[in-house]
Amino acid sequence: MTAVISHWSQENQSAAKSILDRYPEKRSALMPLLYVASLEHEYASDDAMREVASLTGISAAQVLSVASFYTMFKAVPVGRYLISVCTSVVCYLNNADEVLEAVEGTTGVDSGGITHDGAISVERVECIGACGGAPAVQVNYETVEGLTREKAEALVNWLRDAKPPVVLADEMQQLFGGQRSFDWGPMDPDGAVRPIPAFGPYGSVEEGR
Amino acid sequence: MTDKILTVRMDAYPADSQTLSRYLDTGGYEALTKALDQMSPEEIIEEVKASNMRGRGGAGFPMGVKWGFLAPAEPRYLVVNCDESEPGTFNDRQLAERDPHQLLEGIAISSYALGVHHAFIYVRGEYAKAARRIQNAIDEATEAGYLGKDIRDSDFSLEVTVHLGGGAYICGEETALLNSLEGRRGEPRLKPPFPAVEGLYAQPTIVNNVESISNVPWITMHGGAAYAAIGPERSAGTKMMSISGHINKPGNYEIVMGMTWRDLIFDVGGGIPDGKSLKAWIPGGASAPWFVPDVHLDTIVSIDDVAANGSMIGAGAVVTMDETTNVVAVAHRIVRFFAHESCGQCTPCREGTSWMEAVLERILQGGGRTEDIDLLLDISDNISPGLAWPPAMTTICPLGPSAVSPVTSITRWFRPELEAMIAGSEVAVG
Numbered sequence: 001m002t003a004v005i006s007h008w009s010q011e012n013q014s015a016a017k018s019i020l021d022r023y024p025e026k027r028s029a030l031m032p033l034l035y036v037a038s039l040e041h042e043y044a045s046d047d048a049m050r051e052v053a054s055l056t057g058i059s060a061a062q063v064l065s066v067a068s069f070y071t072m073f074k075a076v077p078v079g080r081y082l083i084s085v086c087t088s089v090v091c092y093l094n095n096a097d098e099v100l101e102a103v104e105g106t107t108g109v110d111s112g113g114i115t116h117d118g119a120i121s122v123e124r125v126e127c128i129g130a131c132g133g134a135p136a137v138q139v140n141y142e143t144v145e146g147l148t149r150e151k152a153e154a155l156v157n158w159l160r161d162a163k164p165p166v167v168l169a170d171e172m173q174q175l176f177g178g179q180r181s182f183d184w185g186p187m188d189p190d191g192a193v194r195p196i197p198a199f200g201p202y203g204s205v206e207e208g209r
Numbered sequence: 210m211t212d213k214i215l216t217v218r219m220d221a222y223p224a225d226s227q228t229l230s231r232y233l234d235t236g237g238y239e240a241l242t243k244a245l246d247q248m249s250p251e252e253i254i255e256e257v258k259a260s261n262m263r264g265r266g267g268a269g270f271p272m273g274v275k276w277g278f279l280a281p282a283e284p285r286y287l288v289v290n291c292d293e294s295e296p297g298t299f300n301d302r303q304l305a306e307r308d309p310h311q312l313l314e315g316i317a318i319s320s321y322a323l324g325v326h327h328a329f330i331y332v333r334g335e336y337a338k339a340a341r342r343i344q345n346a347i348d349e350a351t352e353a354g355y356l357g358k359d360i361r362d363s364d365f366s367l368e369v370t371v372h373l374g375g376g377a378y379i380c381g382e383e384t385a386l387l388n389s390l391e392g393r394r395g396e397p398r399l400k401p402p403f404p405a406v407e408g409l410y411a412q413p414t415i416v417n418n419v420e421s422i423s424n425v426p427w428i429t430m431h432g433g434a435a436y437a438a439i440g441p442e443r444s445a446g447t448k449m450m451s452i453s454g455h456i457n458k459p460g461n462y463e464i465v466m467g468m469t470w471r472d473l474i475f476d477v478g479g480g481i482p483d484g485k486s487l488k489a490w491i492p493g494g495a496s497a498p499w500f501v502p503d504v505h506l507d508t509i510v511s512i513d514d515v516a517a518n519g520s521m522i523g524a525g526a527v528v529t530m531d532e533t534t535n536v537v538a539v540a541h542r543i544v545r546f547f548a549h550e551s552c553g554q555c556t557p558c559r560e561g562t563s564w565m566e567a568v569l570e571r572i573l574q575g576g577g578r579t580e581d582i583d584l585l586l587d588i589s590d591n592i593s594p595g596l597a598w599p600p601a602m603t604t605i606c607p608l609g610p611s612a613v614s615p616v617t618s619i620t621r622w623f624r625p626e627l628e629a630m631i632a633g634s635e636v637a638v639g
Contacts, residue, residue, distance in 0.1 A: 022370050024284075024327065025410055030392030031375050056392065069394040069552075070375025072334045084335075088296045089495055089542045090453045090528055126378065126546050127296040127495075128335050131453035131526070132460045141337045169338060181453075182303045182461050185223050190341055197337035199373055200344055 005040075005051045012040050015203030016055060022201070026056050030066055034073050035202045039194060044073040071125070072141075072197070079114050079121040081159045081167065082195035083107070084138040085152075088127035096135035098149040100124055103137070106156040120159060121195065132181030140192035142169040146178025166191040166208040167198075212439075214427045214447050215420065216463045219307040227342055229349040232310035238355050240426040244318045245363040248429070253322035257425065259433025261445040266290055266381070266418030267494070267523045269512045273433075278405035279323055280413040287320050287328040288409060288416045290386060291343075294333055294378040295494035296546055297526030300449035300461045301419040305332070305339035308423070309346035313369065315425035317356060320367050323415055327368045331386050334374045344371050378550035382606045383416040384408075385552065396552045397606035418524070420449050440465040444511035448525050452478040455485070455531035464510070466522075471506040474529060485531040489622065493523030495543045496611030498598050499618035519598045520614075536623045537630055540615035541569040547612035557592040558609030564588055565616060577631035582620060589613040 004013045019032045033055055037048035044067050046060075053060040067073040085103050087096045100111070103122055107115055111124040130136035133145025137152065144155065155176040158164075164171070168191035173180070191208045192198035198205040218235050219226040232238070244253055258273030279285060289312070293301040305312060316328050332340040347369050351357040358366045372390055374380050380389045384398035387409050408414020424446060428436050437445045444466040450473065453459045457479030464477065474480065474490065481487050489499045492510075498520040500508070508518055515522050530539060548562035565588050568581050578584075586596070593600040593610035596617050600610035619627055 025391070027392035028372075028390060031389070032373065034375070035373070058392075066392060066394055067375075070334075070377050072374075072376035087542070088546055089539060090297055092542045093454050093528070093530065093534065093539070125376075126549055127294060129293055129299045129302050129333070131297050131299050131451060131528070134453060134459075138335060141335055143335075143338070179459065181299045181451075181459070182307075183219075183223055185219065185226060185307050188338055188341070192337070197334050197340070197373055199337050199340045199371075201371070202373065205341065 005055065008040050012036050012203055015201070018201060020055065027058060030056050030058075030063065031070070032202050034063070034067055035196050035204065038073065039196050039204055043077050044075060074195075077114065077118070078195045079119050080194070081119065081139055082121045082123065082141075083156070083159075084123050084125040084128065084141070085111070086126070086128045086130065086134075086136050087124050090127070090131035091135040094134040095148075099135045099137065099147050099152045102149040102152040103156055106153045120156070130181050133177070133179050139172060140167045140195045141197045142167050142172065142192050144169065144172040144177045145180045147176065148178070151176040151178070166193055166206045168208040171208070212447070212465050213463050215304060215308070215311065215423050215449065216461075218311070219303070226307050227309055227346065229310060229346070229353060232308075237310055238314055240429040241314050241317050241355060242361055244321055244429050245361050245365060250322045250324060253318060253429060256428055256433035257322070260424075260428045260436035261433075261443070262421065262424055262428070262436060263444070263512060264418060265420035265448065265524065267295070267496075267521070269522070272417060272421050275405065275417075276323060276415060278403065279415055280406045282413050283324070284327065285323060285325050285413040286409040286415075287316065287323060287325040288386065288390065288414055289316060289328065289330045289422055290381060290383065290416055290418045291330055291332040291336065291339065292374055292381040292386060293336070293419070293524070294381050295496060295524055295526055296543065297453060297491060297494045297528045298451050298524045299453075300451045300525060302336055302339055303461050304419050304423050304449070305336070306342045309343045310350065311423050311426060312343065312419055313346055313350050313356065315422035316369060317360065317367055318425050318429050319415075319417070319422055321365050325415075326366055327370070329390060329409070330369065330371050331380070331390055332371055332373055333380070334376045337373070340371050340373055347371065378546075379552045379606070379608060382608070385606070386416065387414065394552070396554050399605055441467045441509070441511045441513075443513050448522070450477075450525045450527055452527045452529070454490070454527075454529040455481055455534070456529045457482050466509075466511045468510050469507050470500065470510055473510050473527065478527070478529070481529065481531050485533065488530045488532045488534050489536065489618070490530065491526070491528040493521040494526035495528075495546060496607070496614055497521050497523050498614045499622065501622045516599070521598065536619050537569065537627055538573055540619045541566065541573055543615040544569055544612050547608060551608060555604035555609060557603045558612070561588045561592045561609060562612045565612065572627070572631055572634065575634045577634035579631060581631060582624070582627060585616050586620060589616050
C-alpha cells in the first residue's frame with residue numbers, strides 16, 4: 001500500500017501524505033484528498049477518484065458515491081475561475097437574480113457552463129453565508145459581498161481581462177464590492193489560484209501581491 | 210452587567226483581533242491556564258452546566274447536559290460544527306475569521322473537561338478564509354504551547370484538525386457531519402445511538418457549534434453562575450444574531466436576549482429601508498416558521514418565547530421582508546433550497562421537497578390551480594404530520610420539516626395573496 005501517487009507533483013504528494021497523517025482512520029482523508037486530486041487533475045475526474053481510492057484503501061465506486069454527494073467536487077472540467085452566484089433567499093431579496101443574469105450575460109454561459117476558452121465557469125449556488133452583504137458571489141470560493149448588476153459585469157470583465165494569478169477576496173471586494181456582512185478586519189494576504197478552496201494543508205493556497 | 214462576551218476583542222482591535230499576540234494581550238488563554246492549573250475536568254463541566262447555556266447551533270439543547278451524556282469509552286472526540294449553511298446565518302463565519310483563538314481556547318478547555326485528545330473543526334468548504342484563519346491560529350497556538358503536547362507543562366495533550374467540507378447543508382446536522390468527517394456521504398444517522406455514545410468512528414463524541422464553544426473561555430474565567438445571570442433565565446448569556454434581508458443595518462449583533470422583536474428589528478437592525486413597512490420576518494433561519502408584525506412585534510426575543518409562538522431562534526438568523534415582497538417567491542426560494550439540500554434518504558423529504566418546489570414554481574409562473582394550496586398542505590402534512598412546530602417527523606432529520614415552514618407560513622399569514630395569485634393564474638390560463 002503506497003502512500004503516494006508517484007506521477008503527482010511533489011507538492012501534491014506531500015499534501016496527500018500530510019493529510020493522511022491528520023486522521024486516525026484513512027477514509028477520513030477522502031474529501032481532502034479529493035481536493036488535492038482535483039488540483040492535480042483539473043477536476044474530480046475518474047482518474048482522480050481512482051487515485052483517491054488507492055490512497056484511502058476503498059473502491060473507486062465508493063469514492064464516486066461520496067464525491068457525487070457534494071457540490072464542490074466537480075465531475076466535469078472547471079475553468080480557471082469558478083464564479084458561484086448565490087440566489088438563496090436573502091440574496092434573492094437583494095436582487096441576486098440580476099447578478100446571476102449579469103454574470104451569465106457577460107460570460108455568455110448559463111449556470112453549470114464554462115466559457116469557450118475554458119477560462120470561466122459559472123454556477124448558481126445555495127447560501128454561502130454572506131447574507132449581511134447580499135447579494136454575494138464567490139470566485140474560487142473567495143467571497144465578494146454587496147454586488148450589483150453593474151459591478152458583477154465589471155467583475156467578470158476584470159477576471160477575463162486582468163486574469164489575476166491569485167484571486168483575493170479583499171481585492172475583489174475593494175474593486176467590485178459594497179455592503180459587507182461584517183467588518184472583515186485586516187486584509188487576508190492569501191487567496192485561491194484554482195477553483196479549489198484555498199486552504200493551506202490541502203495544497204492550493206497562494207500568497208497574493 | 211456584561212452585555213458582550215464574544216465580540217469584545219474584534220470590536221476593540223479590528224486590525225489584528227485574530228492574532229495570538231493580540232489575544233494574549235487581552236487576557237487570552239488565561240482561562241485555559243486556570244482550567245489546567247486549578248480546575249478538575251468535572252469542575253469545568255459543572256460550570257458549563259451552571260451557565261445554563263443552550264446550544265447555539267439551532268436545537269437549543271443545554272450544552273452542559275449534552276456533555277453529561279458522554280460515555281466513558283476511549284478515545285473520545287470533540288467535533289466543532291463550523292458548517293454554518295442555514296440561509297440567513299453568517300455569525301460563525303465572523304467568530305472564526307475574527308477571533309479564532311477564542312474558539313481554540315474554548316476547544317482546549319472543553320477537550321480537557323471531556324477527556325478528549327483529538328478535536329476536529331468541520332468547516333464548510335465555502336469558508337476557505339475561515340479555515341485559513343483557524344489553521345493559522347492553530348499553528349500559532351501550537352508553537353506557543355497552548356495546543357499540542359503537554360499543554361502549559363500539564364500532562365494534557367490535544368491535537369486539533371481542521372476538516373473542510375464539500376458543499377452540503379445537511380452536514381450541519383451532527384450525525385451527517387460525522388459521516389462526512391469519516392469520508393462518507395453526508396447522510397444523517399438514525400438515533401439512538403446518539404453521538405455522545407457512538408459518534409465519530411463509533412466512539413463517544415460531543416458535537417458543539419462554534420458560538421457555543423467560543424463561550425467556554427468566558428464561562429471558565431467568570432463562572433457558570435455569572436453567565437446564567439445574563440439575560441432571561443432560560444435564554445442565558447449573549448446570542449449572536451445575524452440580521453439580513455430588507456434591513457437598514459444588516460450584520461451580526463451580539464445581544465442579550467429579552468428585548469422585543471420590535472427593538473431588534475427597528476433599533477438594532479435600523480428598520481426597513483426606504484421608509485417601507487415590514488411585511489414578515491423569519492426569526493431563526495430558513496427552517497423557521499415566519500413571524501408577522503400584527504402578531505409578533507412585541508413578542509420577546511428568547512428561545513422559549515419564540516418557541517411558544519410556534520417558531521424558533523435557531524442559529525439566530527433574522528430575515529426581514531418589506532411590504533413589496535412577493536412572499537410566494539420567497540417561499541419558493543426556501544423550498545428550492547431544501548429540495549437541493551435533501552440528502553435523499555427519506556422518501557417524504559426527497560419527494561416532498563421537490564414536489565412542493567414544482568407546485569410553487571407553477572403558481573409563480575401563472576399556472577397555479579385552485580387545489581394547489583390543499584396539495585401543498587397535504588404534501589407538508591406527509592413530511593411533518595400535524596404541521597406543528599417543533600415538527601413531528603416522518604424523516605430521520607429535521608431537513609424535510611424545515612421545508613414545510615415557508616409553506617405553512619404563507620398559507621397561514623398570506624393566504625389571500627396566494628389565492629389571488631392562483632386566481633389570477635386561472636384567469637390568465639383560461
